[in-house]
Amino acid sequence: MATFFGEILSVHSRAVEEDEEDENEEDEDILEELDQKRLACRYSDNGLAGASMMSPKLSLSKSASVDALFAGGLMWPRCPVWAIPHWAPVDPSCTVQHMEVHLEWYPSSNLMQCTNLIIAVGSNAASFLSVYVLTSESWEAVGHASLCNAGNQNICGQTSTEPACVFYRNKDIPAVIICKISGYIEEDQQFQWTEKVFGCFQQNGLSVTVLSDSPVAEYKNVDFASSSSTPFLLCLQTNSSTINPPCPLLEQPNIFTGIPAAVLSHCQVNQIPTVAYQCYSDAISPDSVTMETYKLAFTSVGDIKSFLRRFLRRPYVRFINVFLSR
Amino acid sequence: MFIPVEATPPSFKDFTLILPAIAVGNVAQLAVDLIVSTLCMRRVGFLHTDCLVPMVGPSPYATSAKTAGELHTTAEDAEKKLAVLQIRSPIIHSRSRKFRKVLVSWIKASGFAQTVVLSSSHAYQRDDQQLKGTPLRYLVTPAMQKTSGTALTELGWMEMEKVSAFPGLVDTNAEPRLSVPGGGITKGLFTDSCQEELCLAVVLVFCSEGDNVPDAFTLVNHLNDWLLLVDNDKRGPQKWKVPSSWTLLFGNSHPPSIF
Numbered sequence: 001m002a003t004f005f006g007e008i009l010s011v012h013s014r015a016v017e018e019d020e021e022d023e024n025e026e027d028e029d030i031l032e033e034l035d036q037k038r039l040a041c042r043y044s045d046n047g048l049a050g051a052s053m054m055s056p057k058l059s060l061s062k063s064a065s066v067d068a069l070f071a072g073g074l075m076w077p078r079c080p081v082w083a084i085p086h087w088a089p090v091d092p093s094c095t096v097q098h099m100e101v102h103l104e105w106y107p108s109s110n111l112m113q114c115t116n117l118i119i120a121v122g123s124n125a126a127s128f129l130s131v132y133v134l135t136s137e138s139w140e141a142v143g144h145a146s147l148c149n150a151g152n153q154n155i156c157g158q159t160s161t162e163p164a165c166v167f168y169r170n171k172d173i174p175a176v177i178i179c180k181i182s183g184y185i186e187e188d189q190q191f192q193w194t195e196k197v198f199g200c201f202q203q204n205g206l207s208v209t210v211l212s213d214s215p216v217a218e219y220k221n222v223d224f225a226s227s228s229s230t231p232f233l234l235c236l237q238t239n240s241s242t243i244n245p246p247c248p249l250l251e252q253p254n255i256f257t258g259i260p261a262a263v264l265s266h267c268q269v270n271q272i273p274t275v276a277y278q279c280y281s282d283a284i285s286p287d288s289v290t291m292e293t294y295k296l297a298f299t300s301v302g303d304i305k306s307f308l309r310r311f312l313r314r315p316y317v318r319f320i321n322v323f324l325s326r
Numbered sequence: 327m328f329i330p331v332e333a334t335p336p337s338f339k340d341f342t343l344i345l346p347a348i349a350v351g352n353v354a355q356l357a358v359d360l361i362v363s364t365l366c367m368r369r370v371g372f373l374h375t376d377c378l379v380p381m382v383g384p385s386p387y388a389t390s391a392k393t394a395g396e397l398h399t400t401a402e403d404a405e406k407k408l409a410v411l412q413i414r415s416p417i418i419h420s421r422s423r424k425f426r427k428v429l430v431s432w433i434k435a436s437g438f439a440q441t442v443v444l445s446s447s448h449a450y451q452r453d454d455q456q457l458k459g460t461p462l463r464y465l466v467t468p469a470m471q472k473t474s475g476t477a478l479t480e481l482g483w484m485e486m487e488k489v490s491a492f493p494g495l496v497d498t499n500a501e502p503r504l505s506v507p508g509g510g511i512t513k514g515l516f517t518d519s520c521q522e523e524l525c526l527a528v529v530l531v532f533c534s535e536g537d538n539v540p541d542a543f544t545l546v547n548h549l550n551d552w553l554l555l556v557d558n559d560k561r562g563p564q565k566w567k568v569p570s571s572w573t574l575l576f577g578n579s580h581p582p583s584i585f
Contacts, residue, residue, distance in 0.1 A: 188418045191376035220574040236382065252571045255383035262380035269329045269374045276382075 101185075101193045103200065105143035105167075115175045115205050121259045122213035124279060126182045127286035128294040129211070133178065134168060142177070143167040145193065147185055165193075177201075181259060190262040198266055207241075208267055210276035211294050212260040219280045220254055231281035231290045233297060238264060241273040246299050250278065328432055330371040338409050338436040342553065345411040345429070347445040347515065350508035351533045354444035356542030356572075357549070358412050363387050363569040364556055367410060373432070377425035381415040386571035408553075409438070422511055430518050438525075440470060442553070443515060444545060445530040448508035452532055455487050462548045463487075465504075465528040467520045474527065481551055486530070506530065539575070 105111065120129045133139070145165035164183020170176050185193055216230045233247040236256060250256070256264060260276045267274035277297040281290040330336060344361060346354030361367075417425050433441055449461065456463075463486040466475055488502035506513045512528055519526040529549055533541040546566060550556060556565050 187379045188376070188420065190380050194380075195376075220578055222574070222579070236384065250384055252384055252386065252388060253574055255381055257379070257381050259380075261382045264382045265372075265374065265380055268382070269372050 100148065101189055101196055102146040103143060103196050104146065105200070106141065110174065111142075111177070111200050112202050113174045114169075114177045114201055116207055116209070117177050117179065117201065118209045118211070119179045119181065119259070119263060120211045121181045123182070123286045124213040124281060124283070124290045125211035125294060126180045128291040129178055129180050131291060132295070134180070138171045139168045139178070140171055141166055142169045145197070147183060147189060147193070185259055190259055193259065194262040194266045198270070198272075203270060203272060206272055208263065208272055208274040209297065210260045210263050210274065211279070211297060212256070212258070212276065213279045213281060213290070216280040216282045221251070231279050231283070231293045233277050233279050233293050235275055235277045235297070236264065237275040238268045238271075238273060240267075240271045241275055243273075243275060245275060246296050247277065327374050328371050328436075329374050331369055336370045338438055340437065340439040342408040343411065343433060343438040343441045344408060345441070345443055346413055347443055347510045347512040348413060348416055349446040349510045349512060349530075350448055351446055351535050351538035351541060353446040353531055353533055353538045353541040353545055355413065356538060357444050357546040358410055359386065359569050359571070360542060360546050360566045361555060362410055362412060364565070364567040373411065375425065375428055377417055377421040377428060378413065379415040379418060383571075387569045408555075417511065423514070426511055426514050426518050429515065430522055430524065433524060434522065440474065440525040440527070441519070442549070443512060443526065443528045444549065445506065445509050445512040445528055446533050446541065446545075447506050447512075447530055449532040449534045451507040453487070453489050453493060456532070459484060461532040462544070463530050463532070465516055465530075467516065467524060467526045469523050470525045470527050473525060478527075478552065483552075486528070537576075539572075
């Protein structure tokens with residue numbers, strides 16, 4: 001398809017071409033063979049073991065042609081080896097096709113005590129927790145999730161010391177666990193991530209808060225352009241949630257996608273009280289004004305309200321500056 | 327996996343199921359929205375599966391501020407005289423076969439009397455014979471042919487033509503084949519249903535990407551001629567209730583401040 005300016009674009013259709021199915025079968029066979037070859041390579045060549053073991057985790061392309069590079073003996077992943085989080089578990093069963101989500105809990109994580117799970121997705125939401133909450137010494141990391149996908153390769157390159165998703169617990173109040181997601185989770189990993197994470201927690205008595213962000217350009221409203229001011233917070237809650245949200249509810253035709261949607265779906269069908277907040281912002285990188293918006297969400301987190309307010313009184317301005325200057 | 331909203335799961339025994347195929351222009355989903363909205367169907371459950379891209383939103387059929395905060399997820403069922411499955415997000419490509427299996431096994435287990443798949447296909451890929459007459463076509467499985475084949479023929483509906491394997495070439499050995507370009511899982515689901523001896527019909531419309539609301543009305547009116555979902559005396563789009571989620575289908579209006 002040619003655009004007005006003469007560029008040639010491939011036409012994208014939401015429908016899957018029926019003929020692709022047959023090709024897909026073939027692709028699957030090829031990928032399976034490549035995986036087997038790759039596994040054989042790992043164990044036969046000890047010198048390259050580190051790189052070769054990581055390569056399938058980092059070469060998550062659906063295209064067989066890219067993967068063929070690895071099978072042909074070129075073991076260097078698209079992301080440099082030094083950028084791989086050092087604690088990423090090396091699991092021979094993790095293949096390119098399966099795009100597994102691996103959860104690892106540290107000793108003494110004791111997740112059964114958790115009654116409040118706070119999940120932050122997106123750069124502003126994750127930065128808000130980093131700046132406003134996790135700067136206190138009373139938080140300790142209790143686990144992390146390792147994700148292999150194409151989107152995380154860039155993130156690997158930027159933050160070599162931090163995995164895509166980390167769980168923190170407050171030493172004084174073990175009932176609260178924070179999950180900070182700063183990496184990218186593929187569409188076909190989101191359901192699996194949610195099932196695995198929630199499978200580790202006791203469902204009875206659990207309440208969940210999700211903080212997420214979205215570009216304001218995706219917000220649809222009849223009179224948005226004239227009346228709204230960014231950033232602003234909107235929320236959506238499951239039927240079992242009884243709290244009175246401190247911000248307006250998301251209205252039609254806006255939707256939640258990604259991890260917030262996967263979490264809300266899971267909690268809706270499992271009757272776990274959950275509120276998801278989405279901050280619409282026009283800033284493309286984390287900024288303090290957008291982060292401030294999330295404070296509103298923390299005024300309704302049930303019995304931990306006073307506890308969170310204690311943290312939120314400290315703005316950590318200096319830290320914000322350091323953080324933003326990176 | 328079907329998860330009922332209430333403690334007692336609904337019985338779908340001998341019900342008619344209508345479901346959309348995620349296809350070109352999302353015509354089928356729009357048509358299903360019209361059916362659910364017009365018949366004021368209530369939600370009875372979710373199809374919770376890893377085969378669909380996660381998505382949630384407020385009630386798509388909200389008529390007042392009170393119901394606007396209700397949560398709706400990827401797929402849902404509503405029940406009255408018939409059951410309708412709405413699918414609100416794309417199928418993850420690598421799991422489309424699994425999704426078809428999930429659907430077929432659920433349809434069999436629930437005991438639906440018949441299943442109607444609404445779908446669409448690329449208008450630009452029609453061959454000469456498909457260009458003739460109405461853009462609406464149907465397909466029925468052998469099991470469905472026995473029960474409803476005559477009714478559809480009497481309505482004057484046109485069956486989806488098979489296309490030659492090598493257009494333009496005369497090859498006596500190549501058999502014409504069924505092709506639904508842009509139809510998503512339509513062909514796969516139809517083929518699976520034939521093998522599983524399900525009572526299934528596909529009703530589809532040829533269309534192009536763009537404003538597909540008129541196509542949705544065409545499709546749902548066509549379906550109504552057969553299933554008589556609403557009173558056929560009313561003419562035109564007035565008999566169908568457009569849901570609130572159809573607002574701003576093409577984004578926000580222009581910001582006045584730019585002038």
